Structure formats: structure tokens, C-alpha cells
Amino acid sequence: MAPRRLLLVGEGNFSFAVAVSETLDPSTSLTATCLQRPADLTPDPVARENLQRLRERGTKIRFGVDCTQLADAFELHEREFDRICFNFPHCGRKAGVARNRDLLAKFFQSCADVLAEEGEVHVALCRGQGGTPADNPTREWHNSWQVVAMAALGGFILSDVHPFSYEAVPGYKCTGYRSQDKSFHIEGALNHIFTRSLPFEGSQPRIFKIKLDDRWFSFPEPEALVGKLNREKPVFSLPGTVTFYQLPFGLIF
Template sequence: MVPRRLLLVGEGNFSFTASLIDTLDPGVSVTATCLQHPDDLDGDPVTQENLQRLRERGIEVRFGVDCTQLAHALQAHDKDFDRIYFNFPHCGRKAGVAKNRELLAKFFQSCADVLAKEGEVHVALCRGQGGTPADEPQREWHNSWQVVAMAALGGFILSDVRPFSCEAVPGYKCTGYRTINEKLIAELSKHFPLRRLKCSFPLLSQGGTSILPPGTCDLSAFWISLREDNSHSESLTAEITQEMEEVLLLFSECALPKSPGQDDCIAAQEGLHEQAKLCLRPSLLVHAETVTCSPDFLSGPLHILSGPVYRKCHISPFTMPAFHETLLILGLNKNVKDSRLASLLDHLKDILDNLLTQTLLEGSSLSPSVEFVLQPNGKDYVIHVKSLHFGPDCTENLIIGTVVTSIIVSHKQQCFVFVSLNLDLLAMLVYDISDWRLLWTFDNRFLKRFAPGKTERFKSYSLYPPRYVHDISFWLDKKKGFDDLEFHTVARAVSQDTVISIQFLGRFQHPETEQVSLCYRLTYQACDRALSPQLAAAMQSRFRKEIQRQLHVSLR
């Protein structure tokens, strides 16, 4: 039977309908529905683009349609569909198999009321969910969605099983799985009107780091010096834009100068060419004034900016030199600042708590742990997550973001709230990923650990990777001093991020010369590839040479 009337339910962003209509004969009638209401979808440009395309083709679109009550949602003359589609159904949030079985059962029973006599119901499920012999991998029956049994409750039998081919419907994007950023934005859109900004700002920032989040300073930035007479310097910051987001910046191959300090000032006074100080942006906050002073900036909506940022940091499993940041910008009338800020923080806390508890084991006694810690200036906050969730490697509360209200922007009646969130660290906590380096791996085995439509704890594919310990001690140069952060930065670069910890062992001062010696222990371990003892030893040998050259120390 050639289907003449099609019904699609549970459409998330209508990308399946938009793709399907190109494969149909002109005489086929299509009705596309979703559970959400139009206001819920206003902030998603992909959905709006698909809806516009459907309207241009004359496709009927209905909102607020509950797929478990189709007879109630559709009028009498809108029944007798030849085919009903439901792609990747899911109750959402932390719904288990029982809830999703119930959804399927009610859906099939509802289909019986609106399906033509010889009609078909097409349901797309993820691998293993169906609980049939055709599923690969096969789950235990009690842990599947038992699609055959649920269909039987509506009077249907399973007549065919086919693989779902994304190539057959180009442009289709399942919304059952979203990145951490998309989940965050989707939840915020329920409480605030949103405007997503395209991050076309340069990766290189000029003008210092005075407006950065609490705890960030000049010393944590990757500084680059450009001579003023360089003909390319003016266009450099404009050319290095968001296109570089897809490129993994290999810090191990970058020879970046130290932070501008006293030596630079002396050199300038001695008549050397004046240099323009640029740094890889340590936060999207460096673009705050540009965004808020833009003519199309609106007070009221929550503006969202996302992109990569870079900071020098000490080596640990939960601190990273490059990560993806989302910046939320809210322009407020000064008269309502306190109430709107409180509302934003309350909703944000609930959203983050929900994200962080998705992968907790059933019956766990741990409770949501997000807290906003007011800073000494009485205006800004640091967003803490209690470390008791995340194992022995995490001994302190983790900082996943900041709330900044102290930035002064030239507006008469407006004030601004900036919320900065470390998406990479948030993803680590949500999926229980113990090492930030895995987020940058090219190993496909990492991606295979994440099933579409699920939020599950990450299981490592590298068991018992070997560790190699090397100690190093050296005398300090009395005139040059010693920068512990630079010591970690050199170790990170030389080892290509295989040094996982640096432990300070002791300090010794010679009784006669008063020269100071420091001793450290470095531990090498790879997270996604084999690391031999010979390679670790070679890296340690190179590290010994580099700290002499860059930090002006003398080995013992």
C-alpha cells in the first residue's frame, strides 16, 4: 500500500519532517506534531529554519500534541493515517526503562484510534532498546523497552525490523541527545528569553586581563608579543577567529613568551621597539564590553556566547589549559537587579544540580552540591561543586564557573550580570570522566562510550595504564627567582600532557652560600595511548634541559 497520509509525532526540531518531504510524492499529505508549544521553540534557530521550510511547502504543523492522546489532539476528520512515525521516543531527564515502556504502550494504544485499517506504525529506537532478537547488542529482557509487548497492548504486531539510515534522510538531527551546552541552554530557555550570539571574536585579546573572572590574572594568560612595525600585526587578531575552534591547539609545539613583567619595561626604556601585548583569550569576558555596547544588544533576554579559551594552570586531573566556555550575559535595569539576579542564580543552581545528578548510582546518598560563594568584593560569586562526588583525586571543591556583576560598562540605566561556565569541566562531572585530557583525544574508542539518547557514567577503555615516576632537583637563580606556574607549563609542553601530577618534595638552603634548592616528583601517565618507560625517560631528559634554558635553574 502506498501511504497517502502521514503523521509524525514527537518531532523535536522538525528536521526529520523537513528531510522526509523531499523523498515523498507530491500527493502525499503530511502532518508533523510535537509536544512543545511555539514559545518553547523560539530560541532554537535550527527549529525555526525547519518550520519555515515546512510552511513554505504547505506542511501542516501542530504544537502541544501528546502522542499518548492522539484521538483527543486530532479532530475527527484528521484521522485514518496510513503511517505514523515516532523517532527515538524518550520521556527525558532521568526516566528509566519502566517509564519509557509506559510511553510506548500508551503511544501504541493511542495509534489504534487514528490509524487507517491497513496502516503502519514506524518506531525508531536505539540499539538494544527494543528487546528483540534483532537488536544488537541484546539487552536482558527486563532491561529493554519490550517493544513487541508494548505494541501488543495496542493490538499491533511486529512485522519488520530495519536499520535506521541517517543517509536516507539527510539533514535529520535527533534531539534526544544534546551536548552539555545544549542541555544547559534548553533548560534556561524555559525561564528566560534567549539570544544566541555567534562567536566571531578573535582568539587573540589585546588590552590586559582586568575584567577576567575572580582568581584569573595576567600570569595565567598565554602572552604573545608582536612588534609594532610588523605589517601583519593589525590584521592578525581579526583573522584568527572562531574558525580555529575545530583545531586542537598543541601547546607542546608553541614557544610562548612569559607574561609581560619588569624585564619588558626595562627593555622598552632602553629603546627597543615597542611591542603590542596580546594574549590568547583566557575568558570570553574579554569580549563583554563589545557585546553589551553593540547596537542590537537588548536588555532582558539572556545572551549566550560560547567558544574556546586558554589559561596557564597547574597540572591536575581537573584543571585544563584549554576548554570551552559559555558566557551568559543579562542586561538589567538597576531598579530590578537584585530580584532578577536572584532568579537567575536560583534557576541556574537547579539546572546544574539536575545535570550533576543524572549519572549518580540509584540509591546514592549524595545530594546536589552546587553552591554560589560570594567573593570578598561583595559583588561576584564563584560557582563551587563539592568534591565528595568525584573520588580521591579531587581533594578540593571544584570551580565550574563564576558570576560577575562588578564589571562597569558605559550604560546609563543598565547594569549587567555575566555568568561564565567551564563546559569541559561540567561535562567531566556529568559523565564521571576523571581526566580532562580525554576530552581532546582523537581516539574513536572514547566517542563510542557515549550512546545517543543516554547520559551514562563513562567507562574507561584503558585499564591500569602504567605510571612512571621521576624526581628532579635544582638550584634557583637568586636574581631570576622561580615561577611555579611556569614550571608546570614547561612540564606540560615537554611531556605533551603526559605528566599527570607534580609533587613538591622539599626545599633546601645551603648554610654557607644561602642558595636555595627545590625538589619535585613528576608522574607520567598517558590516558589514551601506550606510554613506554623509554619514552617517559626521554621526556624527563628533555624537561631537565628545558627548565635550565627557560627558568634559568641549575640542576643538582
């Protein structure tokens, strides 16, 4: 289903925004953002032309938007985006995988503040970066960006992965960090689609009760066993004892 409100973050020369704007349904509201200020893009003739085309189409453009602080960029009535897209995020220059993981983690946590409840987050990564079985070749886990784990920190789960089709966005020119001339290699790139995970309803510790001689003793269920023991009767048996049973007030054996 086409998004009603689409947010693009981390735009470099806004060529992706221009390409997307040509394919969107007229009812879709597009907001394109970048970290740079207008003066930073003035020397780039491609960026200037793309910005002009977007303005002519009525596209909303925001400068100086930090993708890790999206709540600061949008008022409450401006949020509830149906889709947020971040293409080829990167901290820049020779940043290692740890810094790029941190960028992703903060981005996903930020998305949680401005995404509609049923919305999607799309993250395009170069071949091998994501650290999922869909990557070909697959990097060692410690050398990947661990995108699924980073998304989980924001409360998101991976719902789908498919090739990033740059043929579907003609005119798109992927640029490096802060619109540097050096582009990313996007052959074999993948688009990762995330949705909100269901709230985790953690199991509550139970109280164990034991009768020794004529006295009752109680103790909490060990944390390591919370959620792992069967709560149906009988629960389990131990050698030399009777079976544990689940009772309204706890467990007795």
C-alpha cells in the same frame, strides 16, 4: 507503498520532517507534530528555520500534541493516517525503562484511534532498546523497552525490523527530550514496523457431562483448559474411564 497520509509525532527541531518532506510523493499529505508549544521552540534557530521551510512546502504543523492522546489532537475527519512515525521516544532525563515502556504502551494504544485499518506504526529505537532478537547486542529482557509487548497492548504486532538509515534523511539531527542539545546515539538504531493484529477469537468454555449411576452431572470446562483440548471426536481418555466424546450439547463419558 508510499503512505497517502503520514503523521510524525515527537518531532524535536523538525529536521526529520524537513528531510522526509523532500522525498515524499506530492500526493502524500504530511502532518508534523511536537509536544512543545511554539514559544518553546523560538530560541532554537534550527527549529525556526525548519518550521519556515515546512510552512513554505504546505506541511501541516501541530504543536502541543501528546503522542499518548492522539485522539484529542485530531477530529474524526482528520484521522485515518496510513503511517505514524515516532523516532527515538524517550520520557527524558534519567527516566528508567519502566517509564519508557509505559510511554510506548500508551503511544500504541493512542495510535489505534487514529490509524487507518491497513496502516503502519514506525518506531525507531536506539541499539538494544527494543528487546527483540534483531538488536545487536541484545539486552536482557527486563532491561529492554519490550517494544513488542508494549505494542500488543494497543493491538499491534511486529511486522518488520530494519536498520534506521539516517543517510536516507540528510539533514536530520536527532535531539534529546524537549529538544535538548544532547542527542541520542543512533548508530545501530532499528526501525520497528507494526501493523494491527487480527482480532482474537477466544475459545468458549464447553460443558462436561458425566453419568454416575442413573444421574447426570455437568460442570464447565476448567478455564486453564479452554482452547487446549481437541474438539474432534474422541477428545481424550482417562485411566479407568471410557473415552470423552464431543456431542452437540457438550461432552459425555
